[in-house]
Amino acid sequence: MLSAPATPDQGGSTPETIAAEQDLFRAALTSSIDDFLTDQRDVLAAISVESLPLITSIAALTSGGKRMRALLCYWGWRAAGGSPAAPAPVMAGTALEFFQAAALIHDDIIDRSDTRRGRPSVHRQFTTRHADAGWHLDPERFGVSAAILAGDLCLAFSEELFTASCSGTGGSAARTIFNRMRTEVMAGQYLDLLEEAVGPDQAPVVAEQRALNILRFKSAKYSMERPLMLGGALAGADGALLAAYSAFALPLGEAFQLRDDVLGVFGDPEVTGKPAGDDLREGKRTFLIARATGASDDRACAEINAMLGDTDMDAGAVERLRSLITASGALAHTEQLIEEKSGEAFAALSTLPVDPVSRQALQLLAEAAVTRTA
Amino acid sequence: MLSAPATPDQGGSTPETIAAEQDLFRAALTSSIDDFLTDQRDVLAAISVESLPLITSIAALTSGGKRMRALLCYWGWRAAGGSPAAPAPVMAGTALEFFQAAALIHDDIIDRSDTRRGRPSVHRQFTTRHADAGWHLDPERFGVSAAILAGDLCLAFSEELFTASCSGTGGSAARTIFNRMRTEVMAGQYLDLLEEAVGPDQAPVVAEQRALNILRFKSAKYSMERPLMLGGALAGADGALLAAYSAFALPLGEAFQLRDDVLGVFGDPEVTGKPAGDDLREGKRTFLIARATGASDDRACAEINAMLGDTDMDAGAVERLRSLITASGALAHTEQLIEEKSGEAFAALSTLPVDPVSRQALQLLAEAAVTRTA
Numbered sequence: 001m002l003s004a005p006a007t008p009d010q011g012g013s014t015p016e017t018i019a020a021e022q023d024l025f026r027a028a029l030t031s032s033i034d035d036f037l038t039d040q041r042d043v044l045a046a047i048s049v050e051s052l053p054l055i056t057s058i059a060a061l062t063s064g065g066k067r068m069r070a071l072l073c074y075w076g077w078r079a080a081g082g083s084p085a086a087p088a089p090v091m092a093g094t095a096l097e098f099f100q101a102a103a104l105i106h107d108d109i110i111d112r113s114d115t116r117r118g119r120p121s122v123h124r125q126f127t128t129r130h131a132d133a134g135w136h137l138d139p140e141r142f143g144v145s146a147a148i149l150a151g152d153l154c155l156a157f158s159e160e161l162f163t164a165s166c167s168g169t170g171g172s173a174a175r176t177i178f179n180r181m182r183t184e185v186m187a188g189q190y191l192d193l194l195e196e197a198v199g200p201d202q203a204p205v206v207a208e209q210r211a212l213n214i215l216r217f218k219s220a221k222y223s224m225e226r227p228l229m230l231g232g233a234l235a236g237a238d239g240a241l242l243a244a245y246s247a248f249a250l251p252l253g254e255a256f257q258l259r260d261d262v263l264g265v266f267g268d269p270e271v272t273g274k275p276a277g278d279d280l281r282e283g284k285r286t287f288l289i290a291r292a293t294g295a296s297d298d299r300a301c302a303e304i305n306a307m308l309g310d311t312d313m314d315a316g317a318v319e320r321l322r323s324l325i326t327a328s329g330a331l332a333h334t335e336q337l338i339e340e341k342s343g344e345a346f347a348a349l350s351t352l353p354v355d356p357v358s359r360q361a362l363q364l365l366a367e368a369a370v371t372r373t374a
Numbered sequence: 375m376l377s378a379p380a381t382p383d384q385g386g387s388t389p390e391t392i393a394a395e396q397d398l399f400r401a402a403l404t405s406s407i408d409d410f411l412t413d414q415r416d417v418l419a420a421i422s423v424e425s426l427p428l429i430t431s432i433a434a435l436t437s438g439g440k441r442m443r444a445l446l447c448y449w450g451w452r453a454a455g456g457s458p459a460a461p462a463p464v465m466a467g468t469a470l471e472f473f474q475a476a477a478l479i480h481d482d483i484i485d486r487s488d489t490r491r492g493r494p495s496v497h498r499q500f501t502t503r504h505a506d507a508g509w510h511l512d513p514e515r516f517g518v519s520a521a522i523l524a525g526d527l528c529l530a531f532s533e534e535l536f537t538a539s540c541s542g543t544g545g546s547a548a549r550t551i552f553n554r555m556r557t558e559v560m561a562g563q564y565l566d567l568l569e570e571a572v573g574p575d576q577a578p579v580v581a582e583q584r585a586l587n588i589l590r591f592k593s594a595k596y597s598m599e600r601p602l603m604l605g606g607a608l609a610g611a612d613g614a615l616l617a618a619y620s621a622f623a624l625p626l627g628e629a630f631q632l633r634d635d636v637l638g639v640f641g642d643p644e645v646t647g648k649p650a651g652d653d654l655r656e657g658k659r660t661f662l663i664a665r666a667t668g669a670s671d672d673r674a675c676a677e678i679n680a681m682l683g684d685t686d687m688d689a690g691a692v693e694r695l696r697s698l699i700t701a702s703g704a705l706a707h708t709e710q711l712i713e714e715k716s717g718e719a720f721a722a723l724s725t726l727p728v729d730p731v732s733r734q735a736l737q738l739l740a741e742a743a744v745t746r747t748a
Contacts, residue, residue, distance in 0.1 A: 043554070044561050047591050048584075050568060051561040106526060110519040135571035137657060137683055142571055145484040148522060149564045152480060155526060156556040159533045163549060175537060180417070182530040187418050187425040190523045194424060197509035197516055210422075217421050283511060309511055 013357040015364060021084060022361070025074045025093075026067055032094040033062050036161060053129065054146075057122045058154045061101040064117055069096040069227040071365060072249070076231025079358035080241060088234045091165030092174065095158050096227055102154035103185065109147050110193070111282055112311075118273050123147035165234065173233040181226035188218025195285035200305040204294020211287040212254075219260070220253025224369070228362075244352050248362070252345035256369040258338045261286035262331065263373070266322060271374045277318030283309025287337075292330035300324050342370045387731040389738060395458060396735070399448045399467075400441055406468040407436050410535060427503065428520075431496045432528045435475040438491055443470040443601040445739060446623070450605025453732035454615060462608045465539030466548065469532045470601055476528035477559065483521055484567070485656055486685075492647050497521035539608065547607040555600035562592025569659040574679040578668020585661040586628075593634070594627025598743070602736075618726050622736070626719035630743040632712045635660035636705065637747070640696060645748045651692030657683025661711070666704035674698050716744045 037059050044051045070093030077089040107113070108121035115121060120128065127143025135142070166175050191214045195207075202210070228249045229242050237245070263272055264279030265288060279286065289308065293301045307313065307321055325331055349362055411433050418425045444467030451463040481487070482495035489495060494502065501517025509516070540549050565588045569581075576584070602623045603616050611619070637646055638653030639662060653660065663682065667675045681687065681695055699705055723736055 040557065043557055047558060047561045048565055048587060051564050054561065054564055102526075106522050110522060130571055133572075136574055137571055142567060145567050146564060148480050148484060148525075149560050149567070151522075151526075152476075152529060153557065153560040155529055156553070156560065160553045163537065179530070179534045183414070183417055183527065184421060186523050186527040186530065187421045187428065190425050190428055190520060191422055193516060193519050193523070197504055197511055198507075200510055213422060 013360050015360075018357065018361045018364060021357075022071060022074075024084070025071070025090070028090045029067060029070050029093050029097070030063075032090050033097060036094060036098075036157065037062070040157065053126070054150050054153055057105070057125055057147075057150045058098075058101055058157070060119065061104055061116070061122070061154075062097050065097070065100070067093070067097065068365070068369070069100060069223060070094070072224060072227040073231035073234075075358050075361050075365070076228040076233075076237075076245060077235045078231075079245075079352070079354035079362070080232040080235035080237035082231070082235035088165050088168055088170075089231050091161055092230055092234055095162035095165060095178075096230070098154055098158035098161060099182070102151045102158060103189075105147055105151035105154060107189070109144055109151075110189075115274075121147075122150050126150075168234065170234045170236045174230050177226055177230050177233055181222055181230070184217045184226075185222040188214055188216075188222070192218055192285075196283050196309065200293070200308075204290065207285070207290035208287060208294060211285060211290040215254060215257040215261070215287060216250070219257035220250055222253075224253030224256060225249040241353065244348070248345050248348035248352055248366075251341040251348070252366050252369060255338045255341035255345060258287060258334055258341065259370055259372065261288045262334055262338075265325060266331070268373065273374065276315065277313065277321065280308060280318055280321050281311050281313045288325065288330055288334045291333055292325040292328040295328040295330055295333070296324065300328065338370060342366075345370075387734050389734075392731065392735045392738060395731075396445060396448075398458070399445070399464070402464045403441060403444050403467050403471070404437075406464050407471060410468060410472075410531065411436070414531065427500070428524050428527055431479070431499055431521075431524050432472075432475055432531070434493065435478055435490070435496070435528075436471050439471070439474070441467070441471065442739070442743070443474060443597060444468070446598060446601040447605035447608075449732055449735050449739070450602040450607075450611075450619060451609045452605070453619075453726070453728035453736070454606040454609035454611035456605070456609035462539050462542055462544075463605050465535055466552075466604055466608055469536035469539060469552075470604070472528055472532035472535060473556070476525045476532060477563075479521055479525035479528060481563070483518055483525075484563075489648075495521075496524050500524075542608065544608045544610045548604050551600055551604050551607055555596055555604070558591045558600075559596040562588055562590075562596070566592055566659075570657050570683065574667070574682075578664065581659070581664035582661060582668060585659060585664040589628060589631040589635070589661060590624070593631035594624055596627075598627030598630060599623040615727065618722070622719050622722040622726055622740075625715040625722070626740050626743060629712045629715035629719065632661060632708055632715065633744055633746065635662045636708055636712075639663075639699060640705070642747065647748065650689065651687065651695065654682060654692055654695050655685050655687045662699065662704055662708045665707055666699040666702045669702040669704055669707070670698065674702065712744060716740075719744075 037055060041052065041055050044055055073093045073096055074089045077086070078084060082089060104116060105122045108116055109123050113121050114124050123143040123146070125143070126146035127139045130139035130142040162178055166172070191210070195210060195214060225246050228245045232242055232245050261279065264284065264286070265277060267274070267276070269276045289304070293304050296304060304321065304324055307317055310317070345366060349359065349366065352359060411429060415426065415429050418429055447467045447470055448463045451460070452458060456463060478490060479496045482490055483497050487495050488498050497517040497520070500520035501513045504513035504516040536552055540546070565584070569584060569588060599620050602619045606616055606619050635653065638658065638660070639651060641648070641650070643650045663678070667678050670678060678695065678698055681691055684691070719740060723733065723740065726733060
């Protein structure tokens, strides 16, 4: 648990003091994740030690990552007057980390991703376990099935943890936000799937609007707006403050996801840790792609549509698609939209009625989110 | 077959008055399910009307079924002194129904089942939706991906509902049982997968023990023990009463699942609604199968192992496997075990310190569970 830090100097906070405060929270978060997993390891061992690989697969995912959602939850809590040393944002942050791990496990099945953060994805881990042991029936089917269950278990863990964070006065409001967040992200993911399937047949302006709607629900709300609001609600923030959080975090989350979409096509594999043009192979119908097809002539548009989603796409094809997207003006347009959304977010942040330390912390998080290269 | 004790004093209740009380609960449960789905339909429509098929797929699953878990929760509540008209067991029962729907959606992906209760399974519904619309990319992959998300959403709904049932005094104890139940069923399902993969290579006595362990966690606790305890905990039952519930419901659940395993091999398709010998095609390593391989000579054992899990198994092969299982004595042994477990359950029921109406209701539910043919 978090040891009580010295009361921060409200006027003279520096990136260093903020980083130090975040480090304390991160350490508490890591302890909380580890403690929970230790308890659950005991629960599973009592059922059968052979079920422990489920925990191992979850532990690997919850041990890494940027902790962005948990940190937003923390600053949402702090900015609404919550005490730095309180357990509630640690528990809620832990719940968010497990929810994200569950989403990643199932996402990787859906996207057929073999790797996650440079390691085999969970379904690949179980496939390999089966193949290495020379077991019966199909290793890949075993891998996917086990990963569905690991994701389900991780979702259940997330809930169990979230409930534990909700015992205080803001618990009911936070619960409502958490419920909504889950529904939004799952519906958003379904719309994303649908877009890959239906995308090429739509009018460009419709496709752009749909892409923006998907990134709002699947990503901007889930990754930014809801975690910040969750922390605020736990600390008892009123409706006006939560609305002000939203005015900052929703456009920020949109800019964040638009940046992600650009990196998914133009990112440097050395920095992102993903193969170049990974989103192109997966056939993701992002705003960038919707814009590129809409702003291209018929021939270029047909070429983009024909190439997208080819899982065997080689480096030359990735380069060709990149040049078509750039030539259409979609890259410049998306960068401009990132700029606009970021500007909207930072403007909202400047009038957010919160203490200077929290404001500066949010400013640093926001800058990192929209200028990142990985 | 069933060794039920002589019917004790029922305090004037009859099967008819019990059925009438259950009908009231079932009607409240159905309203609760419908109301929740109506609310969620609005939430999803606000995201995009195109996400509504997620709700439709869940609604189809929650509209049917025997409501067995919800009814056990209700009688667990009633037997611990809860009022018949109270909302808590309705909410908890609704949560159990959504949890079960989520489990079915993901189970059908794992088992590659094309049908569920005579209708297409959820992943098949989405595959068909894709194929009929002539969308891009692979219909089957779309179907499985959408069903993973539908199951996740349904799990989240279950949680949302369960939280709403936990506001009373017994909420914390009930939450602990609900958390444990989910972990048990997911770990149990993983062990079941593992058994299909590892099964044939184990010593028979080990395989039998493992099969019993799986059915305990995946089924007996989940389908019987935990729902009953959940209702009791919500009504404030103490540890002694919950232990007495367990002494009744755990062996009952084991008998229930052993009966299910027998039906999965020997059941009449006209009655079960599933193809004859469905479990044999799926390669399920149940107690019945573990016993059959262990009690057969090497040649018959090898033949059983070679045939199990053949998805194209024809009627002749099903008949051959059935005769091998019967000849091994495994069917008779399993029936005897059902008898023993049922006897243990009914003995525990006879001393359960509850009112006569609840006792008779539990007696009727228990009889239906172990003598069923579908």
